Amino acid sequence: xxxxxxxxxxxxxxxxxxxxxxxxxxxxxxxxxxxxxxxxxxxxxxxxxxxxxxxxxxxxxxxxxxxxxxxxxxxxxxxxxxxxxxxxxxxxxxxxxxxxxxxxxxxxxxxxxxxxxxxxxxxxxxxxxxxxxxxxxxxxxxxxxxxxxxxxxxxxxxxxxxxxxxxxxxxxxxxxxxxxxxxxxxxxxxxxxxx
Amino acid sequence: xxxxxxxxxxxxxxxxxxxxxxxxxxxxxxxxxxxxxxxxxxxxxxxxxxxxxxxxxxxxxxxxxxxxxxxxxxxxxxxxxxxxxxxxxxxxxxxxxxxxxxxxxxxxxxxxxxxxxxxxxxxxxxxxxx
Numbered sequence: 068x069x070x071x072x073x074x075x076x077x078x079x080x081x082x083x084x085x086x087x088x089x090x091x092x093x094x095x096x097x098x099x100x101x102x103x104x105x106x107x108x109x110x111x112x113x114x115x116x117x118x119x120x121x122x123x124x125x126x127x128x129x130x131x132x133x134x135x136x137x138x139x140x141x142x143x144x145x146x147x148x149x150x151x152x153x154x155x156x157x158x159x160x161x162x163x164x165x166x167x168x169x170x171x172x173x174x175x176x177x178x179x180x181x182x183x184x185x186x187x188x189x190x191x192x193x194x195x196x197x198x199x200x201x202x203x204x205x206x207x208x209x210x211x212x213x214x215x216x217x218x219x220x221x222x223x224x225x226x227x228x229x230x231x232x233x234x235x236x237x238x239x240x241x242x243x244x245x246x247x248x249x250x251x252x253x254x255x256x257x258x259x260x261x262x
Numbered sequence: 263x264x265x266x267x268x269x270x271x272x273x274x275x276x277x278x279x280x281x282x283x284x285x286x287x288x289x290x291x292x293x294x295x296x297x298x299x300x301x302x303x304x305x306x307x308x309x310x311x312x313x314x315x316x317x318x319x320x321x322x323x324x325x326x327x328x329x330x331x332x333x334x335x336x337x338x339x340x341x342x343x344x345x346x347x348x349x350x351x352x353x354x355x356x357x358x359x360x361x362x363x364x365x366x367x368x369x370x371x372x373x374x375x376x377x378x379x380x381x382x383x384x385x386x387x388x389x390x391x392x
């Protein structure tokens with residue numbers, strides 16, 4: 068780092084903000100891309116945007132995950148033009164359920180739980196939350212629940228795939244100098260300051 | 263190979279979670295997979311009901327269509343087409359139906375067999391949802 072005079076805590080804060088902004092931007096892009104993809108049924112979505120929520124969760128914790136999810140749904144819906152429509156409501160409630168499950172899984176599981184498990188939980192939560200809201204506001208018909216098993220299985224598959232993607236992304240980011248553990252980064256800084 | 267790489271990326275707790283969710287979806291298939299049983303057999307041609315009978319009473323009926331006679335059998339609460347004059351016998355191959363909302367169709371002979379339930383069908387929504 069050339070600017071060794073900068074307060075490391077301030078540096079970390081700024082970095083965190085910038086990376087969160089990047090995550091949100093990527094998540095919005097993926098959200099929009101997915102909206103453009105054809106899907107067999109309105110609610111079969113691949114959930115790529117969740118990769119970024121997962122990454123934020125594992126790098127920066129639960130609050131960051133919430134920020135990424137809510138900002139992604141809000142901005143993404145603005146971009147595709149369905150803000151406050153039923154589709155937006157489905158996205159929002161699915162996202163909230165998924166993020167609630169994922170953050171609590173991370174809080175409870177701690178070191179024992181990896182991105183794949185959290186992602187699978189989140190995807191299933193997303194599917195369940197979405198279907199529940201769909202049933203609540205859109206189709207008040209018990210027949211909707213017959214879709215649930217297919218939904219669950221599909222969500223499990225995409226959840227595992229997204230988890231692997233998030234794991235790969237995390238590996239890549241953690242090898243980057245900006246994401247080394249704080250202690251290591253500080254040591255590195257000190258060694259450079261006092262040669 | 264791919265599976266080994268996948269397992270390497272998962273912690274034991276991850277594997278447990280995936281296993282539990284897999285079992286849950288299997289259970290969901292078993293529990294919700296089949297809907298309520300129907301009570302009536304209704305046969306339609308071009309939107310008009312040409313035959314209707316309770317599903318509980320065993321009988322075999324002959325339905326006349328443009329090609330000839332199609333035989334519909336109701337037995338043990340299931341309805342199925344047992345003979346048809348059509349070329350490919352797809353309708354016979356569709357097997358037996360018993361659940362509310364299930365369909366048998368013989369397109370060449372212009373028949374649509376439907377199972378109806380106790381309560382009236384709700385009006386379908388014109389649903390635009392994303």
